[in-house]
Amino acid sequence: MEQPDPMIHFENVTKEYELQTALRDVTCSIEKGEMVFLTGPSGSGKTTMLKLIYLAELPDQGDITIAGWNTGTLKESSIPFVRRNIGVVFQDFRLLDNRNIYENISLALRIRGIGEREIKARVYEALKTVNLRHKADSYPRRLSGGEQQRIVIARAIVAEPTVLLADEPTGNLDPETAEDVLKTFKDIHAKGTTILIATHNRELYMNSGKRVLRLEAGSLVSREVC
Amino acid sequence: MPTSYAFRLAMQSLKKDKWINLLSMLTIFAGLFIISISFFVFYNIEIATRNLPEKFSLVVYLDNNLGQEKIEQVISAVRAKRAVSSVKFIAREEAFRELKSTLKNSQYVLEGLEDNPLPDSLEVKLKRDAMGSESVKQLAEETKRIKGVSEVDYGEKFLDILQNIKAGVKITGLVLALILCTGIVFVCYSTVKILFYRRTDEIETFKLLGATKGFIRAPFIIEGAAIGTTAGFTSLAAVFVLHHFLFLKLINSVPLFKTVLFPSHVFLLLPLIGMFLGIFGAAIALGRLKY
Ligand SMILES: Nc1ncnc2c1ncn2[C@@H]1O[C@H](COP(=O)(O)OP(=O)(O)O)[C@@H](O)[C@H]1O
Ligand SMILES: [Mg+2]
Numbered sequence: 001m002e003q004p005d006p007m008i009h010f011e012n013v014t015k016e017y018e019l020q021t022a023l024r025d026v027t028c029s030i031e032k033g034e035m036v037f038l039t040g041p042s043g044s045g046k047t048t049m050l051k052l053i054y055l056a057e058l059p060d061q062g063d064i065t066i067a068g069w070n071t072g073t074l075k076e077s078s079i080p081f082v083r084r085n086i087g088v089v090f091q092d093f094r095l096l097d098n099r100n101i102y103e104n105i106s107l108a109l110r111i112r113g114i115g116e117r118e119i120k121a122r123v124y125e126a127l128k129t130v131n132l133r134h135k136a137d138s139y140p141r142r143l144s145g146g147e148q149q150r151i152v153i154a155r156a157i158v159a160e161p162t163v164l165l166a167d168e169p170t171g172n173l174d175p176e177t178a179e180d181v182l183k184t185f186k187d188i189h190a191k192g193t194t195i196l197i198a199t200h201n202r203e204l205y206m207n208s209g210k211r212v213l214r215l216e217a218g219s220l221v222s223r224e225v226c
Numbered sequence: 227m228p229t230s231y232a233f234r235l236a237m238q239s240l241k242k243d244k245w246i247n248l249l250s251m252l253t254i255f256a257g258l259f260i261i262s263i264s265f266f267v268f269y270n271i272e273i274a275t276r277n278l279p280e281k282f283s284l285v286v287y288l289d290n291n292l293g294q295e296k297i298e299q300v301i302s303a304v305r306a307k308r309a310v311s312s313v314k315f316i317a318r319e320e321a322f323r324e325l326k327s328t329l330k331n332s333q334y335v336l337e338g339l340e341d342n343p344l345p346d347s348l349e350v351k352l353k354r355d356a357m358g359s360e361s362v363k364q365l366a367e368e369t370k371r372i373k374g375v376s377e378v379d380y381g382e383k384f385l386d387i388l389q390n391i392k393a394g395v396k397i398t399g400l401v402l403a404l405i406l407c408t409g410i411v412f413v414c415y416s417t418v419k420i421l422f423y424r425r426t427d428e429i430e431t432f433k434l435l436g437a438t439k440g441f442i443r444a445p446f447i448i449e450g451a452a453i454g455t456t457a458g459f460t461s462l463a464a465v466f467v468l469h470h471f472l473f474l475k476l477i478n479s480v481p482l483f484k485t486v487l488f489p490s491h492v493f494l495l496l497p498l499i500g501m502f503l504g505i506f507g508a509a510i511a512l513g514r515l516k517y
Contacts, residue, residue, distance in 0.1 A: 080433070081436070094430075098242075107432070
């Protein structure tokens, strides 16, 4: 039986920082349209794994395939085009303080050369998804942590990426808002987006029926369905 | 429209870091202005000396009491020389009349002079390209050997000095322009580099969202071009103001300045030169940055 190519594939990937090994010989796949959780204690390599997917880091050993692009043969000039397949909810948000919410979200479309009229429609659509339409003219600093979190999600989905990566997306949220955010992810997943959520919040994945990849000290120790 | 967004980013940055931008604009302006002034000087010296051969002439004094036929012979011998453009015969009577009229107010100089002390002479004008002091000297020597010629007079010293000034001004101008242009490019280079580093965070976010190199660089190139072009326009304005208020006034009081030319068609290139230098500096800065 021929399996379709996975959306993301790690093959014996090792990533070393100067002082320590962040990922050790990791092999795993995430299928197209799958929703997967990535968990493990703090410092176990979750963020590193996401960074390898959106190419903020490159593996020291092994190689990674992302939507058909392989890190072993990837040219530097192709990196932006790989990234355009991926929406990222950064752990540290990366919102630009000198631009309002509308401008922050529209950036993801501007870099793709999309025209102003379509940008407007899409940005408001994304803001509606996270229930923050009324904040379009606010500046990031004026929003609560939870609101900023949802803005980052809106920016990650506005360009309708094939892959969505979220790094501790509920880390700053109260349980109720966390629930909302998870629901948003599920809606996006339902439209066919492949999603990988790094979290140490058990509530998020217990009884979700989704696969959970568990890291410990950089090694993949379990990949059970919870 | 990605291009218009690049312009918007550039404008934002120009406004945000207005002091840095203004400072580098003024620096570039100063450079372009100095270049303009020295070009102006060089240009005028060049023009003035280019037309000089037509005004400049050799005076060939003839022996006394040469017959008409002899005089004709000398004239055609001189006229045959390659560097000569025209020969005019000035009879001694005519020369004397002229001398008298020149000294109208100091007639006493001529008092007691009953006889005309002046010889017949030829006024020899040179061709434009025969201006080098060497060839004039040679011509003078050759002319002096013609039978019937007693003396040849020409501004030997003057020609030498003129030649030296021309060469000196040319070299000084070129060296100065080269130094200043390098300086201008360097100012743009450092400005863009500073602006780039001040926005490292923002640029990193752009990259992570999938921006290409071109998308990130375009606003900086535009900014460099804008700074250079503005400086160019400012120096153009300054040159015109200087011309208008200083020069046109001077011309009225100092006749020497009447001959001064204002090469406005060249100065109109200033904004273009500024833009080019600005883009060049920005491009070097971005080329040396990693992204
Ligand atoms: N840029 C970096 N330079 C050096 N060490 C790093 C860097 N990023 C992460 N690490 C280290 O790698 C390990 C894994 O980090 P990370 O992937 O952030 O873990 P997690 O997201 O699971 O908390 C940690 O021990 C961390 O200190
Ligand atoms: Mg982390």
